[in-house]
Amino acid sequence: MNNPTVGDVPPKLTGKISPDRIRLLRAPRPPHGLIEGFQRLADATSVVSDIMDELGITGVIGASVLKPTLPSARIVGPALTVRNILQAEHVYETAREHVNRMAEFEAHNLALPGDVVVIDGVAGVSNMGGISAQTGKRQGEAGAVVSGGIRDLAHSRRVDYPLWATQITPVTGKWRIETVEINGDVQIAGVRVSPGDLVVADETGVCFIPIERAAEVLELAERKAALEDEKCAAIEAGTAVADLPTKA
Amino acid sequence: MNNPTVGDVPPKLTGKISPDRIRLLRAPRPPHGLIEGFQRLADATSVVSDIMDELGITGVIGASVLKPTLPSARIVGPALTVRNILQAEHVYETAREHVNRMAEFEAHNLALPGDVVVIDGVAGVSNMGGISAQTGKRQGEAGAVVSGGIRDLAHSRRVDYPLWATQITPVTGKWRIETVEINGDVQIAGVRVSPGDLVVADETGVCFIPIERAAEVLELAERKAALEDEKCAAIEAGTAVADLPTKA
Amino acid sequence: MNNPTVGDVPPKLTGKISPDRIRLLRAPRPPHGLIEGFQRLADATSVVSDIMDELGITGVIGASVLKPTLPSARIVGPALTVRNILQAEHVYETAREHVNRMAEFEAHNLALPGDVVVIDGVAGVSNMGGISAQTGKRQGEAGAVVSGGIRDLAHSRRVDYPLWATQITPVTGKWRIETVEINGDVQIAGVRVSPGDLVVADETGVCFIPIERAAEVLELAERKAALEDEKCAAIEAGTAVADLPTKA
């Protein structure tokens, strides 16, 4: 497991992708306590989405699009981004000749505990399988968000590594896609994501918060959550609908 | 909780929607025993759909379109309808200025125990969140059917309030949509629904039965269910496929 | 239950479909041990899909398209194919007059233990309901794969009969569709399937393997699975990502 400490140095690279295509070896880290703050929020993505709305920040995707593999999972962590595109060669040839240009393992290699791997992937094929999920888990990642297919659901569940993905398919990306960038800016289901952006994901969807706005978002989200708690208490107490508090 | 008794009067309104846009304060109530009859049916939506077919009644939607949040839930109750459309203003402005024009809480306010809130909502945004679901539960509603997005799945599950919806997303409708009608005729995924129509929903889908045909549908459904029980018994008894009864 | 033994003769036909539209009464059977071999594979559809890629065999469909009703189910068995198309008459008339032209019961009638019923069905309506699933279970089938709708999920789960289908809907196919062929070549979500092809299905998707290639696929799949086990062991042992074996 990679521990981000003073004197933290990135690990030996796997070489699966040219080093000049790794835009950042270490994405910006969130300040102390921020992750924990977001983790304490109930109905996290909704309250975060509301605050992002109020602040004019875009970056929320519904669970109808990014479907969770572990419905009860809720994760918070900085994005470690990966961009995959199609290979040019015919898969008939690359599969026979074992031409493998996927490099999300380099992302696992670079991951620090708590990171969320965010893959701008290729539709119709798997951009992350079970062994990869298991590796991510071993590295201490919080989970992954994939625009594109994933596979081996039983495997990733067994190791308790949560994924949000647009598709599920046994068809490998190994012979079909190429990882062309790590820790560059990517595009996920109509949202731009930068390395280090804070990812908040639960059964309702996924929010990507620019890291420099994250503290502000958290503070307002906590206030809003408190107002919501008051409203829920009033509902439980039997307050008539017309008399419920309206601020939350 | 609102109890529909002799002398039942609707509650004080919330004012979230102009009273002249509430077409009916009280939708027609099903005759005694009808709800219970439908609740006793196994594989309810399928047998009801078959009878509606035979009687030339439209109004059935599959669970691929209206997806349940609680797969084991099965509900029966009269429709309390809500119609939402988009706001005209830019969400950047309405979110900052807290311009909230949603009024499904007025529907909760008017709901009688057993009602099913049916929302002809806006796609891509949430038309009902967790606090709203909790309020509906407190009011004694059976659940809700939403054409459009919903959010806070963990919250609505925790309070055991079942929803069927076309989408799931954290993005609030608060600053984006306006409730323009309660208890008017609405359109849900290609079906017209009137207030008081009987809603039967389970993991296979949702049926909307015109209330004036509901007793007839139930009677025929019960007969059909009995025939199906006979067929199942024959299967369990080992009857050869070619000799199974063919009426069900 | 139909036991395929020496002297096996097909059962008395149901007559739901003209006998000349049954292309084969008995599809080719896989050699002894083959089914069991595939059943032992972990992450079965992914490893099988990889080998099919390497051998230039098409025939894999993701679980985003063919969605499982029992996520933990994993089945392997020879395909017994059914082709449904729409009826020409108006459903208003056929429902009233009980014109039923579905004949997947003839497939159940012909099924041998372990068979997988593969239905090239009609979209938007149910091509297999709960009683049919129960019949299939009684006949010893492994399950069914349906391009089109199915219904009665609670029923098929109760009898533990797994289905993979593109849609779920209460709307019956009885009055709307006609079974026009049994054990002909069919097309499922962009894949051609022949009777006797080996079906491997799990939560990640469905593979259709031409029976004459199945032994070869299994042998290579077992080798690959062993390599994957080694890789997983290395991950668990804490091997650095850059030093993990790369053959799997």
Added chain:
Amino acid sequence: MNNPTVGDVPPKLTGKISPDRIRLLRAPRPPHGLIEGFQRLADATSVVSDIMDELGITGVIGASVLKPTLPSARIVGPALTVRNILQAEHVYETAREHVNRMAEFEAHNLALPGDVVVIDGVAGVSNMGGISAQTGKRQGEAGAVVSGGIRDLAHSRRVDYPLWATQITPVTGKWRIETVEINGDVQIAGVRVSPGDLVVADETGVCFIPIERAAEVLELAERKAALEDEKCAAIEAGTAVADLPTKA
């Protein structure tokens, strides 16, 4: 033809829709010269869309969604809105019994010259046919925008009445839909439209401008168009790309 003059009175109603469902007999009229100003803009929808962006006004839909029937047509005029929803009865019965609840002819009846009929219609069926288009033309309308199907393209082209619609189909709405509101607020492909909003439509798409912002939009659009003319002149004059003006 209806001429909006001093003392203008709406015509005798057709009775195809209950008068209380006509929210306004006369939508607000644009100030003198406004229509003509927008008509003079080249590439009208694009320059208008840009100004709406700058002013934070939503309301633009692309021609991939609202497809024009007459590609060279370009229209500008105030919206006269119509809302259609499905009928509840089975079309088998309503067609046989000629139950016609469409009332877009009431909109033609109320139309003033230059109006654009904007129909929030039903998908999969025709919300406006050739005779209706011919009537609209006779009334002096500029054209129509339909969210839903239309039919009789040869007819509407012959009378030179341009339409923008999401679908084309021979299937009539007559027996399938009901007009439930005229000159209410409607929703067109993700945009809210109010009666009197200015519609600008060409081969690239459709813009809906709130009437109270229209003069402001026009003034800025004219300025922008002038800058674009300068840029085009520079291109024609052979200015190097790096030296082209960048304001437009």
Added chain:
Amino acid sequence: MNNPTVGDVPPKLTGKISPDRIRLLRAPRPPHGLIEGFQRLADATSVVSDIMDELGITGVIGASVLKPTLPSARIVGPALTVRNILQAEHVYETAREHVNRMAEFEAHNLALPGDVVVIDGVAGVSNMGGISAQTGKRQGEAGAVVSGGIRDLAHSRRVDYPLWATQITPVTGKWRIETVEINGDVQIAGVRVSPGDLVVADETGVCFIPIERAAEVLELAERKAALEDEKCAAIEAGTAVADLPTKA
């Protein structure tokens, strides 16, 4: 060109498809005068669709689905049906080895003047190209309707052979699909079509009329067209909207 005369015998077969897969060498021919009657109808598919509605006949598809290649074309003729499904082999191999299993040329071979080739084809690939269209034209066919892709638009236009298709793509079906049936019952975009069914197609869509109902449909369509002519004359004469005849 094939002339259907007394003593008409089908031509020598091409052998591209097994003769036992040709269900009929000659589809039923419409009675004398029927084709011409339908050809005289203005706005043909709409008026025909209306009558089919009134008689409870299904079989109409909009031009948003079956898009015409020659917008001004309008054709009427009996269906000569073709069914294509995918090949099982990998296209990498079949293309290299020139394995061509398409047989729509056998349909051209069997076509009588005025026939409409109706192909239940494969999506994403071409089911009819330019040379095939030219052959159909030479044989005297009225045109073709294709559920699936077509190609060589310039070629088919040059020889004035109109097509209605769901897709356009240069990708050949030659190495990818197999024609498995000629003059069987097929399914086109949710409609069942039998050989000999009358096809009426124009820019608004396509109607398939069961041949045994065609005379009845024509008679009612002519009556309706006459009523529509009266309504159009009234519009041209300036009749107020509220006073227009309402029967058409």
Added chain:
Amino acid sequence: MNNPTVGDVPPKLTGKISPDRIRLLRAPRPPHGLIEGFQRLADATSVVSDIMDELGITGVIGASVLKPTLPSARIVGPALTVRNILQAEHVYETAREHVNRMAEFEAHNLALPGDVVVIDGVAGVSNMGGISAQTGKRQGEAGAVVSGGIRDLAHSRRVDYPLWATQITPVTGKWRIETVEINGDVQIAGVRVSPGDLVVADETGVCFIPIERAAEVLELAERKAALEDEKCAAIEAGTAVADLPTKA
């Protein structure tokens, strides 16, 4: 206009994109005569697609996906690639503050006569407008292929600059997208395209040929076209269908 001669030097950059994001100032040029050879092919994309199939080369997209703005246009030329992704900021702010990060003008700046600009763009917004098209025309480009929206169809037609695009919309990309790469490898509708790849586009679709295979493709395409000419001649000569040559 940029003339690629001996001593050709790229022009002064516009600075709209960081120079280190321009992967190549000059893409590889096709050998003399190659472009002209492809231009002579009738039904060009189909015959080219066939040869690519035979050689195991992927890279063909149908006109249902990439829709032409000028149906009669047919272009051949080397790809000059552009990659756009979304901006991160809210469009409400970027539009008001005129934050423009599009840089396809840098591509026009770098274009040599005959180049085809290939944009891996953003869906739902315009990635190329009329002034940009006019600039491309002035620079001598053959046209453009855009995965994403375009606008100002009247403008680009007036200057006779053909485009193939997935969408049409007035909504500008200026304030919404950022050009992040020029002459890198891009992905267009499921096909990988490299700078210098030969683009062949007509009304049936678009082919992208790796430049190093282009001569081989042309030679085989010419042979195939000759065989097709023979077949067309045989058709015109009245050869019976069963006797037509089968090689083309």
